[in-house]
Amino acid sequence: MKNPKKLIIITGPSGVGKGTVVKNILKKDKNIWISISATTRKPREGEEHGKDYYFLTKEKFKEMISNEMFLEWAEFAGNYYGTPIDIINEKIQNGYKVILEIEVEGACQVREKLSNIISIFLLPPNKKELEKRIRDRGTDDEKSILQRLERADFEISSSKDFDYVLKNYEIDKTVDEIFKIIS
Numbered sequence: 001m002k003n004p005k006k007l008i009i010i011t012g013p014s015g016v017g018k019g020t021v022v023k024n025i026l027k028k029d030k031n032i033w034i035s036i037s038a039t040t041r042k043p044r045e046g047e048e049h050g051k052d053y054y055f056l057t058k059e060k061f062k063e064m065i066s067n068e069m070f071l072e073w074a075e076f077a078g079n080y081y082g083t084p085i086d087i088i089n090e091k092i093q094n095g096y097k098v099i100l101e102i103e104v105e106g107a108c109q110v111r112e113k114l115s116n117i118i119s120i121f122l123l124p125p126n127k128k129e130l131e132k133r134i135r136d137r138g139t140d141d142e143k144s145i146l147q148r149l150e151r152a153d154f155e156i157s158s159s160k161d162f163d164y165v166l167k168n169y170e171i172d173k174t175v176d177e178i179f180k181i182i183s
């Protein structure tokens with residue numbers, strides 16, 4: 001991949017606020033493009049194919065794995081998630097900085113493949129607050145909430161492997177810190 005320094009990973013446990021942070025970054029800088037992932041998870045209310053995710057069947061996702069169409073992919077809380085590689089190359093060649101908002105295992109894969117990138121890990125203020133954020137958004141059933149919280153322990157223990165670790169207390173402050181890092 002050309003110009004990998006234009007690739008920024010934002011990772012951290014589910015519920016930490018990655019999605020909100022990324023949306024706020026996008027509002028402030030039109031030269032940033034947020035990668036649209038593929039997933040086998042069912043769409044939540046209001047989510048659109050091609051905008052929030054590419055919602056795929058397991059068969060289609062596996063076919064894309066076989067055809068090496070992902071920069072990274074991982075299984076998370078019972079579903080597959082992956083970053084389609086083609087469009088990322090195209091956006092970087094067109095001068096965009098590209099942000100991947102992905103879970104920790106996939107983020108580690110990208111770090112192993114590409115050296116000249118920026119990786120940022122978002123931590124919750126504490127585990128209780130993380131649980132509150134997941135429950136308050138009201139998007140996941142109990143099984144999925146528990147899977148996400150269980151996974152969070154492993155994910156948080158990996159935070160030291162990333163270039164920057166930020167505690168996400170307040171969205172605006174976190175967004176400012178990320179801009180300082182990436183500009």
Ligand code: 5GP
Nearest residue numbers: 014037073074076081082083101102103106
């Ligand atoms: P959700 O189901 O809440 O949308 O996403 C679950 C987790 O998958 C989140 O931590 C999210 O950042 C992560 N995720 C979204 N897209 C990708 C992707 O393309 N690859 C990987 N590895 N994780 C992703």
